Amino acid sequence: MNPKLTRRRFIKGVIASGAAATSTTIWYAANGADRPAGYVERLIRINVNGQVRSVDVAPQETLASTLRYKLGLTGTKLGCNRGECGACTVLVNDIPSYACSVLTHSVKAARIETVEGLESPNGDLHPVQQAFVEELSPQCGYCTPGQIMAAVGLLRANPNPTREEARQGLAGNICRCGSYDSYLDGVMRAAQIG
Amino acid sequence: MAYMHIGKDFVPPDVAGKVTGRIKYAEDYSREGMVYARLLTSPIPHARVVSIDASAALAMDGVFGILTADDVYPDGEPGGTGLKILTNEPTLVGEPILALAAVDEKTAESAIAAISVTFERLPFVLDPLDSLAEGGPDAYTGGNTFVFREGFASEKWSRDQVASFRAGAEPTAEPQQQFAYGDLEAAFAQSAFVYEGSFTTAGYPHMSMEPRSAMAYWENGKLYLHGTSQSLTGLAVDMAGIVGVPQEDFVFINEATGGGFGQRARAGSIPSMAIPAKLSQKINRPVMMRISREEEFTIGGARQGFQGWLKCGFKADGTMAALDIYIISDNGGKGGGGDAFAAADCISILYQTEAMRFRGTAIGSNTGHRGAQRGPGQNQIAPIIAPILDKAAAELGIDRLAIRLLNTPQNGDVGGPQRQPLTSAYMPEALQQGAALFNYQERITRSRQRNGSKVTGIGVGQGYHNAGRSGMDGIVRLMPDGRLAVHNGVGNLGTYSYASTSRAAAEVLQMPWERVDVITGRTDRNLPVTSPQDGSNSIFTNTRTNWGAAQDLLAKMKEIAAMDLGGAPADYTVGGERIYKISDSSTGMTFAQIAQRGLQLGGKFTGEAEVPEDLNDFTKLSVSRLAGSALMGIFHDSRHNNNPPGFTVTFTEIELDTETGKYDIVDMVTIGECGTVMHPQGLKNQLVGGAVWGIGLSGYERHLYDPQNGLPASTGYWQSKVPTILDTPAKIRTGWVDLPDPENPVGARGIGEPAMGAVSAALTAAISDALDGHLFNASPITADMILNHLAGVTSEAVPLAQNNFRG
Numbered sequence A: 001m002n003p004k005l006t007r008r009r010f011i012k013g014v015i016a017s018g019a020a021a022t023s024t025t026i027w028y029a030a031n032g033a034d035r036p037a038g039y040v041e042r043l044i045r046i047n048v049n050g051q052v053r054s055v056d057v058a059p060q061e062t063l064a065s066t067l068r069y070k071l072g073l074t075g076t077k078l079g080c081n082r083g084e085c086g087a088c089t090v091l092v093n094d095i096p097s098y099a100c101s102v103l104t105h106s107v108k109a110a111r112i113e114t115v116e117g118l119e120s121p122n123g124d125l126h127p128v129q130q131a132f133v134e135e136l137s138p139q140c141g142y143c144t145p146g147q148i149m150a151a152v153g154l155l156r157a158n159p160n161p162t163r164e165e166a167r168q169g170l171a172g173n174i175c176r177c178g179s180y181d182s183y184l185d186g187v188m189r190a191a192q193i194g
Numbered sequence B: 001m002a003y004m005h006i007g008k009d010f011v012p013p014d015v016a017g018k019v020t021g022r023i024k025y026a027e028d029y030s031r032e033g034m035v036y037a038r039l040l041t042s043p044i045p046h047a048r049v050v051s052i053d054a055s056a057a058l059a060m061d062g063v064f065g066i067l068t069a070d071d072v073y074p075d076g077e078p079g080g081t082g083l084k085i086l087t088n089e090p091t092l093v094g095e096p097i098l099a100l101a102a103v104d105e106k107t108a109e110s111a112i113a114a115i116s117v118t119f120e121r122l123p124f125v126l127d128p129l130d131s132l133a134e135g136g137p138d139a140y141t142g143g144n145t146f147v148f149r150e151g152f153a154s155e156k157w158s159r160d161q162v163a164s165f166r167a168g169a170e171p172t173a174e175p176q177q178q179f180a181y182g183d184l185e186a187a188f189a190q191s192a193f194v195y196e197g198s199f200t201t202a203g204y205p206h207m208s209m210e211p212r213s214a215m216a217y218w219e220n221g222k223l224y225l226h227g228t229s230q231s232l233t234g235l236a237v238d239m240a241g242i243v244g245v246p247q248e249d250f251v252f253i254n255e256a257t258g259g260g261f262g263q264r265a266r267a268g269s270i271p272s273m274a275i276p277a278k279l280s281q282k283i284n285r286p287v288m289m290r291i292s293r294e295e296e297f298t299i300g301g302a303r304q305g306f307q308g309w310l311k312c313g314f315k316a317d318g319t320m321a322a323l324d325i326y327i328i329s330d331n332g333g334k335g336g337g338g339d340a341f342a343a344a345d346c347i348s349i350l351y352q353t354e355a356m357r358f359r360g361t362a363i364g365s366n367t368g369h370r371g372a373q374r375g376p377g378q379n380q381i382a383p384i385i386a387p388i389l390d391k392a393a394a395e396l397g398i399d400r401l402a403i404r405l406l407n408t409p410q411n412g413d414v415g416g417p418q419r420q421p422l423t424s425a426y427m428p429e430a431l432q433q434g435a436a437l438f439n440y441q442e443r444i445t446r447s448r449q450r451n452g453s454k455v456t457g458i459g460v461g462q463g464y465h466n467a468g469r470s471g472m473d474g475i476v477r478l479m480p481d482g483r484l485a486v487h488n489g490v491g492n493l494g495t496y497s498y499a500s501t502s503r504a505a506a507e508v509l510q511m512p513w514e515r516v517d518v519i520t521g522r523t524d525r526n527l528p529v530t531s532p533q534d535g536s537n538s539i540f541t542n543t544r545t546n547w548g549a550a551q552d553l554l555a556k557m558k559e560i561a562a563m564d565l566g567g568a569p570a571d572y573t574v575g576g577e578r579i580y581k582i583s584d585s586s587t588g589m590t591f592a593q594i595a596q597r598g599l600q601l602g603g604k605f606t607g608e609a610e611v612p613e614d615l616n617d618f619t620k621l622s623v624s625r626l627a628g629s630a631l632m633g634i635f636h637d638s639r640h641n642n643n644p645p646g647f648t649v650t651f652t653e654i655e656l657d658t659e660t661g662k663y664d665i666v667d668m669v670t671i672g673e674c675g676t677v678m679h680p681q682g683l684k685n686q687l688v689g690g691a692v693w694g695i696g697l698s699g700y701e702r703h704l705y706d707p708q709n710g711l712p713a714s715t716g717y718w719q720s721k722v723p724t725i726l727d728t729p730a731k732i733r734t735g736w737v738d739l740p741d742p743e744n745p746v747g748a749r750g751i752g753e754p755a756m757g758a759v760s761a762a763l764t765a766a767i768s769d770a771l772d773g774h775l776f777n778a779s780p781i782t783a784d785m786i787l788n789h790l791a792g793v794t795s796e797a798v799p800l801a802q803n804n805f806r807g
């Protein structure tokens, strides 16, 4: 077993991270021998939504997997798991990024933001969330967290986009329900709410 | 009519969960002790499983068990076509053969790789016409088609017959299905312009954004299934049957669904949800089955493709006098779909064709399984007919809007093979409204104008789908605290109709929306049965049931008020969360008081007696569980009369680049004609969402299979091109007619499906316009087809290919 990762320390880390103690993580913890030969630090710390979270991360693990299945942040969705749809969009240092196509180990030093981190501490919705409610932008809602994170990233870089600029900003996010028009209305309203 | 709720925007209760990420889809749940299932799927398009050796896999650490077709069908697999839970005779690549559960997905994948399956290869076919030709392979073991109540059959034409059809001639073989009305021969004889030609429309996958993952566990003999569905109770009742569990022991949990588009309406189209249920039962652990995008492609369904021929006659004044249409529809690997019939029915209604003959035959291919996809049939034919209508208009010297106004349905019209009356139809109004918003008279003057390599095309399209059912149930409760609970079995796939139809009940009781709780999301919340939520029917169907249940509640409230406060029930009305005497508003009771009084009285007031006998079984179960909890309104909806239609009209201007074959949509106006508008924002979303689907149908979407090995070549979003935001206009302008339908208590009908047809029709018409009236007779019309045409690389006859590139 990884000498730096005792079972006790691992479980403590998982509890500290607030993750659901799924059978997967417990099984990994109890079966250190299964770890790949060649040592890679697995218990890493990542900054998610302003909190530093300790989490056990496999070498090939994607950020989407870590967020969803280790940290319980299921707001980040998987539509394709191969960089085609944008449902998994999160912000990495303010840049919208496909969490399915980013290795968690590569963002150890980064600031990661997910849809769960947008509300203010008193529960107020972020202007983009508020605008998406007012414009009824989501249909099925499965692409919505990704659209929101893309929109937040866009508005941080360009607080007053034209509709065309907003359209380009959301171009990496597919909506199979075809709610693009309503998402664009939402982004333009969010820019006004600011 | 002045309504309190109908026609007004509101915030549906689930929107906050959607923008915060809190709402849960099936894959977002976990359960203590949960293990993970992976699928072993067929690598070949048609085969028989000879043997399965899973011994090495089962001996691996962390593996809990496997589930095979022999486990789920101990008495043999069901006969006929249709998706199965698991199968020993796959008829398409990707069909699930077995499932394996392990401690995590990596272990499950490794274990699956250690399973040895011996397949016997069977003949396969990808193009229905190849199967139809004498000596051609059949997609299924029993033949290439399945005849209702008769079983498998092998439909064969002579090779000459197939070749002549491929070359564009009228098919001469007997069809499986046909209808006719009017004197076709006489109608053609009266026609001043007759068009004849063949056409194709492509099959393509639904590709809902949420893959159909599911999680199941058993507790105290009950099955809890977290799944995905567009119908909730409409699907759950049959899913209990597929799993083999009594309805009362089955809890289906489905707060939100990441898209359905027809493929998650009925249990039969998503039997894969039974896999974690059965596996969990077998290994006695919660099982999560995550479905990948590739798996969603292969088991997620597809639209039927058409290979057809038609002949259409127009009188000198532009009246569509005659239509003769013959369609070979692609039934894919698992059969299913009545799209061809629906396509013909649509033309009959949308253009009020005076005489008509439809002939159709459905043939299997070893490709994605087919089933309903947004406007199945109606939407494939809409983009084929629109440019033909424009050709007729040009030949006869009639304006393109005028020829549509002449042929369009209106109040009092009939349609389809039964010549069934429409409940109402305000299409002339919709066309005029759209023309005014689009500024058609000015815009049409820009038709075919050139600007360098760009040329302008103008298109007008119409869409239709029947948009309402009846015969379902409603349950509402007035709670002791005076709140109204509307139990709604409608699925939550993004239309918000579960909420907007609940407002019909709030309307009856004049109840503020913030005092209404919509009870939905899981079947143990005691929901009524609704129809499968397909066919654009929810708005019509469930405003009827909720309105009816609320009326039943109101009648009971009036009866109690008259009993306690004097007078007759008719002396009372409601408002301000009170029931009071019309003649003396100070004599009355609050809603909380009357709910409490109802509880004291019990019996029929609380669902403990005099429950309507004709309720569906699952509704009876829900009512029995709720009995005695509140003052209840219960309703079984009787059947409505005639055909409630959903109509749309679209006007568009495109700029087609003759150098690239691509086009920009410069403007698009789309108008809904769906009776009284229930929820303007929801309607706008259906119109713009349908528009994006229409853009995909006419310009991009098709699936592809490798002809040599039958492998799908388009399992991702990238290869099965779904429109992105950049393929759609920066603004789609919407509007609606908003005139009431007499067969619905608030006048409403559905819209989801026709929203797509009109847009696809307008776009193919605009493309044809930009290319001087050239008819591709196909959907999609891709950039390479446009470039080939411009380069003179074109054939008069459409090659009629299916599931691969044309030609």
Ligand code: FES
Binding pocket: A077, A078, A079, A080, A081, A082, A083, A084, A085, A086, A087, A088, A089, A098, A099, A100, A101
């Ligand atoms: S899930 Fe990451 S791009 Fe689709």
Ligand code: FES
Binding pocket: A138, A139, A140, A141, A142, A143, A144, A174, A175, A176, A177, A178, A179, B209, B258, B259, B494
């Ligand atoms: S709202 Fe359904 S995929 Fe975008």
